[in-house]
Amino acid sequence: MTPFRLGTRGSPLALTQARMVADALRAAHDWPADAIETVVIRTTGDRVQDRPLAEIGGKALWTKELDRALLTQEVDACVHSMKDVETIRPAAIAVAAMLPRADVRDRLLGAESIEAIPHRAVVGTSSPRRRAQLLHLRPDLRVVPIRGNVDTRLAKLAAGEVDATLLAAAGLDRLDRPTVGAAIPTDVMLPAPAQGAVGVEVRADDAHALALVAAIDHADTHRCVAAERALLAGLGATCHSPVAALASLAGETLRLRASLLDEDGADEVCAALEGTGPEVGTELAAELLDRAPPAIRQLFQA
Numbered sequence: 330m331t332p333f334r335l336g337t338r339g340s341p342l343a344l345t346q347a348r349m350v351a352d353a354l355r356a357a358h359d360w361p362a363d364a365i366e367t368v369v370i371r372t373t374g375d376r377v378q379d380r381p382l383a384e385i386g387g388k389a390l391w392t393k394e395l396d397r398a399l400l401t402q403e404v405d406a407c408v409h410s411m412k413d414v415e416t417i418r419p420a421a422i423a424v425a426a427m428l429p430r431a432d433v434r435d436r437l438l439g440a441e442s443i444e445a446i447p448h449r450a451v452v453g454t455s456s457p458r459r460r461a462q463l464l465h466l467r468p469d470l471r472v473v474p475i476r477g478n479v480d481t482r483l484a485k486l487a488a489g490e491v492d493a494t495l496l497a498a499a500g501l502d503r504l505d506r507p508t509v510g511a512a513i514p515t516d517v518m519l520p521a522p523a524q525g526a527v528g529v530e531v532r533a534d535d536a537h538a539l540a541l542v543a544a545i546d547h548a549d550t551h552r553c554v555a556a557e558r559a560l561l562a563g564l565g566a567t568c569h570s571p572v573a574a575l576a577s578l579a580g581e582t583l584r585l586r587a588s589l590l591d592e593d594g595a596d597e598v599c600a601a602l603e604g605t606g607p608e609v610g611t612e613l614a615a616e617l618l619d620r621a622p623p624a625i626r627q628l629f630q631a
């Protein structure tokens with residue numbers, strides 16, 4: 330049997346997530362170890378490490394090369410952090426599965442809590458959302474861009490380049506650092522849409538791959554992330570837009586919470602809405618844009 334080829338980026342986190350997907354596929358189909366071949370694809374985002382992502386082109390940096398490998402049939406499926414996948418995807422590509430979502434929270438490194446960060450301290454983050462949320466809570470802080478993988482960032486913190494930084498708990502946990510940093514409750518800091526979710530994409534016309542991968546889909550995660558992504562689409566959000574959102578399920582009811590901020594966190598609009606599917610995201614986006622002051626609305630393209 331020819332192996333099923335799984336495309337992934339080459340960062341330690343990406344490789345771990347690809348291994349999780351490969352393990353799930355092997356378990357679901359009772360496949361031997363060599364039934365899956367992992368193909369590492371280098372992306373622009375991996376090459377350019379010295380500038381903020383938003384500046385060099387945003388989310389497509391992580392997906393463009395993987396999309397090409399998928400569409401040219403170099404691989405049969407691609408593994409992504411759903412947080413890094415653009416809102417609008419090529420019609421020829423479909424999300425076939427999501428793994429069960431990990432811890433959705435951000436973790437703060439360098440202080441026990443956001444209140445405990447020293448006055449006027451320097452916090453490293455290149456995320457417009459984290460920057461705006463931090464400044465909203467602590468206008469005294471100085472936020473500076475920081476990039477690189479988890480190890481690089483921990484080294485910059487240890488070297489005193491920054492006093493504190495924020496990282497996704499999901500990434501730290503998957504890289505076996507479950508004790509690093511303090512988790513920020515979601516009612517203090519709502520995470521990025523799709524944070525903690527790993528997705529697997531296939532060619533939309535490849536019914537065979539679609540069926541194989543759909544066998545590992547975690548339906549609740551998929552529903553929640555689809556609603557969060559519908560919100561982003563409704564907002565016309567880009568990688569520059571400070572937006573936070575989190576969906577949760579209570580039985581069949583899907584509850585979506587979201588927040589939009591301006592770049593410096595001076596203004597924030599929050600809202601929540603319940604429903605059953607991705608239309609909740611579309612409706613909540615309209616409500617938020619309607620209520621947003623001009624300083625926030627101008628950051629969205631809708």
Ligand SMILES: NCc1[nH]cc(CCC(=O)O)c1CC(=O)O
Pocket residue numbers: 410411412413495496497498499500523524525526527
């Ligand atoms: N933007 C980079 C990125 N993409 C996914 C994760 C972590 C894993 C996840 O959220 O699923 C991270 C690192 C971070 O934000 O700290």
